[in-house]
Amino acid sequence: MATLDAAPALAVVDLCKTYAGTAVVDSLSFTVEPGRCFGLLGPNGAGKTTTLRLCLGLTAPDSGTITLDGHAIPAAAQTARIRVGVVPQFDNLDPDFTCRENLLVFGRYFGLRDTEIRARIPSLLEFASLGSKAEARLATLSGGMKRRLTLARALVNDPNVVFLDEPTTGLDPQARHLIWERLKQLKAAGKTLILTTHFMDEAERLCDSLIVIDHGRKIAEGSPRQLIAAHIEPQVVEVYDEAGGNLPTFVAAVRPLAERVEISGETAFFYCREPRPLLDRLAEVPGLRYVHRAANLEDVFIKLTGRELRD
Template sequence: MLSRKLDPEDLRRIETGPIEREFHGQTSAKSSVPDSLSTVAVDFAGVTKSYGNKVVVDELSFSVASGECFGLLGPNGAGKSTIARMLLGMTCPDAGAITVLGVPVPARARLARRGIGVVPQFDNLDQEFTVRENLLVFGRYFGMSTRESEAVIPSLLEFARLERKADARVSELSGGMKRCLTMARALINDPQLIVMDEPTTGLDPHARHLIWERLRALLARGKTIILTTHFMEEAERLCDRLCVLERGRNIAEGRPQALIDEHIGCQVMEIYGGDPHELLSLVKPHSQRIEVSGETLYCYAPDPEQVRTQLQGRAGLRLLLRPANLEDVFLRLTGREIEE
């Protein structure tokens, strides 16, 4: 079944009609944020946001340098999406100050948004249009003419590795291809800052690695990325720095490996298959710290072989020795796993 093709009337309607998608909120012609910016792309200073009696973001402060990938790491309900909405000027903070690309938000959010590309958590592509048509339509939301959009579409298709799918309907694409198209669409206005909300949620491992490769390509171009995620491996692989969020608070900030070294600093022995509370007395003398989560006992030990020797011969136990990671940091700081 063929896609319904765009005709000139479609394009005129898109060009002159109101923009219904909340993010864009402007019908003015394309305009770039000034290039003469400081090295700080985004700054949150003491930002608080509540809904009713619930504090969602609690006196949050962080800065994002131009050209880096900055991660907002936390479980569902940690405030990541609210932070992204405030950054885009879609939600107003109750207190504090936000600066994006050198301008105050929400006061001048429309100007800031002209320099931002957004990759939402869920793809909101037009299923009946082709890959090329989706890019063409999205350019109109930034006041780009057909000629301007067509000039950049080939490079966007190349970035997304969708050159051979340019005339395919979105409904014919795999999940990974759709995600790549959503990323390419966010680049139509050549943004300085790209905000990505859980970009690999729901993707299989192969598609996830493809997205990671594309994100690294953007960083190599000098783009600034703010990445919200609850995938620890994703944060470790991609982020130059990150902020660990717990109930809207910044509980730790820094480079991934620096956070691991500061809060963990040793290898981790995971022990399954027995009552973890019964094993505490056996492993405690050989561990710097012990955490229990569900049926798993986490031993942070300078010499894991001493722990292994102590448990040798106990039936049913399974031991896994691995390097410390960000999940251990989160468990250490909050007392719970990030999936909760």
């Protein structure tokens, strides 16, 4: 595991990138400590993918500094990437190769000897729960299997830092939970994980710290628990008009019972510190269905970035 005085795995200072006069990354700064899972959250178009490309040296910044695993980026990006793994948003495995061949060929890009790569392949496939699929071609694999193979491929060079761009998008719950388990194992082994995701429960489970960005700027930073405590009332009651319960009338009558109320379509969100009076009133109103839960990271995300759809 990393020592407390270890240099940051990734340090970004005043990073800027503009396209066609629009600031896509705007004075962005953050630090990722080694052996931690760091989340980069934001709506579509917020600048997450551009930030990852800048950190990997795939795009040159307009200004600012980046240090990745002790190397200045983009000047020493090629050297830095020798000990960096990347799980891209979309799988780009070679369909003409077997699982074993995908790992073997990818390992050669890092200058590894075939004997060294072949020695690593069995453990990588076992890690991805693909031990019986070494000779299987991609056409025979499910989407979850391909995603797990992409994760295994990102580890073929035994990286210090692993970038994961929406690693569980499109997966069923079982596959998501398996990947979460594997990512926790990587962190326990001292790997640094840098994660982008649209699943707030994923970020809440995995991330030690995170930032929320919108329009290229950082708008919040902290651990999931810190952000929830700082931005959201502790209890949430979601109320749905299920059978003519006249939700607007109910909201108008009980609005003083919550610190904050948001309406989205046919749902009212009541953010409370003490929900019991509201729950007592709900028990008296037929036609309204409700869910009472603790506040979570998704509530923070929605509050900070809005409920409107982003393309």
